[in-house]
Amino acid sequence: MSDSEPDLELLELLRQHLAGKPQKASEPETGVLESAEYVYNNSIDVALDMRSCKNAAKAIYSQMQIKSYSPATWSSHELHPHPSKGDKPEDVVAFIFAMDLLNFSFWSEKSEEERFAIEYKGKKWTGYWSLVAGLQRALEEGIPITDPHFWQNEDEFTIETLRHVFRSATSEQMPLLQARLSCLREAGQILYEKYSCHPLHLITTSRHSAARLVNLLSDTFPCFNDSHFPLDTPFTRRKPIRLLKRAQILVADLWACFEGQGPYGTFHDIDKITMFADYRIPQMLNQMGCLQYSPPLETAIRLKRDIPSGSNWEIQLRACSIWCVELIRREIVKENPGAKVNAILIDFFLYDTIKEMEEEGSETVPHHRTRSIWY
Numbered sequence: 001m002s003d004s005e006p007d008l009e010l011l012e013l014l015r016q017h018l019a020g021k022p023q024k025a026s027e028p029e030t031g032v033l034e035s036a037e038y039v040y041n042n043s044i045d046v047a048l049d050m051r052s053c054k055n056a057a058k059a060i061y062s063q064m065q066i067k068s069y070s071p072a073t074w075s076s077h078e079l080h081p082h083p084s085k086g087d088k089p090e091d092v093v094a095f096i097f098a099m100d101l102l103n104f105s106f107w108s109e110k111s112e113e114e115r116f117a118i119e120y121k122g123k124k125w126t127g128y129w130s131l132v133a134g135l136q137r138a139l140e141e142g143i144p145i146t147d148p149h150f151w152q153n154e155d156e157f158t159i160e161t162l163r164h165v166f167r168s169a170t171s172e173q174m175p176l177l178q179a180r181l182s183c184l185r186e187a188g189q190i191l192y193e194k195y196s197c198h199p200l201h202l203i204t205t206s207r208h209s210a211a212r213l214v215n216l217l218s219d220t221f222p223c224f225n226d227s228h229f230p231l232d233t234p235f236t237r238r239k240p241i242r243l244l245k246r247a248q249i250l251v252a253d254l255w256a257c258f259e260g261q262g263p264y265g266t267f268h269d270i271d272k273i274t275m276f277a278d279y280r281i282p283q284m285l286n287q288m289g290c291l292q293y294s295p296p297l298e299t300a301i302r303l304k305r306d307i308p309s310g311s312n313w314e315i316q317l318r319a320c321s322i323w324c325v326e327l328i329r330r331e332i333v334k335e336n337p338g339a340k341v342n343a344i345l346i347d348f349f350l351y352d353t354i355k356e357m358e359e360e361g362s363e364t365v366p367h368h369r370t371r372s373i374w375y
């Protein structure tokens, strides 16, 4: 956490101490939506087309209804663990924590046949699903890849172990393998020091607040702290731009997996979670006409040029996408009072839809190329 940011937990404790009695401390906020709106209001390379957003809201909501999108959609994916599939809840929590520590940067410039892929259950899995398949396969092979004790064991858990866990069915290896090892090592050390070596204790510390858990993750684990002071940028604000993609998707995965219930899925403020700023949703929003690029940015994306992590373009792409999904969400709720829709379910729908389009080969503009551990 940067020095200029107040420690929300400390502020809460201070308030209660000064009051001499526990009082309802102000509910924590993640600051992501505020960051997104700020960047949107200062963007010159990314804009939102309001008519397309309005049309998208109608189309998205009707499709979500037809496909009955709900938190249960999460466990319907064959690779995701779930108590109904015989997995112990505590093991599911450990799986989701390990998965979202590593849930980044699977894109490849190779062809569909040559790109990094994991063979599991008789299928070749690519992208995000290669991560899930690799973790499931490792567990079946008796490698405790979701156990923070194992992550700290420098003799047993080496780069070779991780290479084996994510061994590819093609000549291309999983990207950023060393960075993934560092994420697990760091998280294992911090969990050991502060949370009795299990992510369960992080969740109980958050007292069923999604925002507090997101802040806890980004304040405690540097590899979850997806905040940036944009580089060459007109943004003059003092505070970092908070996007917190993997911290937020971790909370969302817990909420969706446990369907908003029980000790690990109940979050009274789950609607504070925004869309997860990755490389797929901006692509889908652009495909729907909602997100518009300046000519130089459009050219860079179409030519698949590297767009550096933390750069002005990249921050605008990700933050404006968060704001775009927020406007779509507001439009859906305005047109359908009482609709059971939040940014998480809209996001899940958009991700699944762009993946179907990728499968059908109907993407028209590529996703942007940024190689980073943040998404």
Ligand SMILES: Nc1nc2c(c(CN[C@H]3C=C[C@H](O)[C@@H]3O)cn2[C@@H]2O[C@H](COP(=O)(O)O)[C@@H](O)[C@H]2O)c(=O)[nH]1
Binding pocket: 073, 074, 077, 103, 104, 105, 106, 107, 126, 127, 128, 129, 275, 276, 277, 278, 279, 280, 281, 347, 348, 349, 351, 352, 375
């Ligand atoms: N915003 C957003 N980003 C998501 C997901 C998911 C998968 N979530 C599942 C859970 C419930 C849903 O129904 C999904 O089936 C992965 N990603 C991100 O995308 C990138 C991987 O892309 P590709 O290489 O093409 O697979 C990478 O940054 C990864 O972190 C999502 O839902 N939303």
